[in-house]
Amino acid sequence: MPIASKRGDVQQVALELGPSKGEVCAFRARATNRACKMTGMPFNASVQGAARRGGKTPPPDETFEEAAYLKLLGEKQKPVSIKLADGEVVRGWIEYYDRNMVRLTREGAPNLFIFKHDIMYIAEDSGKRK
Numbered sequence: 001m002p003i004a005s006k007r008g009d010v011q012q013v014a015l016e017l018g019p020s021k022g023e024v025c026a027f028r029a030r031a032t033n034r035a036c037k038m039t040g041m042p043f044n045a046s047v048q049g050a051a052r053r054g055g056k057t058p059p060p061d062e063t064f065e066e067a068a069y070l071k072l073l074g075e076k077q078k079p080v081s082i083k084l085a086d087g088e089v090v091r092g093w094i095e096y097y098d099r100n101m102v103r104l105t106r107e108g109a110p111n112l113f114i115f116k117h118d119i120m121y122i123a124e125d126s127g128k129r130k
Helices: 021-032 047-052 066-075
Strands: 002-007 010-015 079-084 089-097 101-105 112-115 119-124
Touching: 066 089, 079 101, 089 112
Parallel strands: none
Antiparallel strands: 002 010, 079 089, 079 119, 089 101, 101 112
C-alpha cells in the first residue's frame, strides 16, 4: 500500500515495505535540504518472469490462419467485399492468393490483383456463388 506525503508542489511516494531506498532518500533530502539521487530499479520484462508471477502471456503476433481462411473462401467461391486502404470497396470472389497479393474475380468487370498491404479488411457477402 503506497504512502503519499505532499511537501510543497513535490509529491513523494514510497511503498510500505520498511525503509526502502525511496524512504531513506526522502528522509535525507528533508534533513539536508538537498536532492537525493535515486538509483533505478532493475527492470526484468522476461515472459518467463511474468508467467512465474501469474501474469498472462501476450497474444501471438501471427495466428497463421490467414491462408486457411483465404483457401476456404476460394474453394467455396464465396462472394466477398474487400475494402482498400483508399476507402474503395470492391466485390467478387477470391480465385487465387499468395503471400503478397489476392486475385479478385468479378462478374461483368475486370479481375483484380490486389496487394495485401493495400487491403484494410475482407468481409464475406451474404448469398452464395456457384
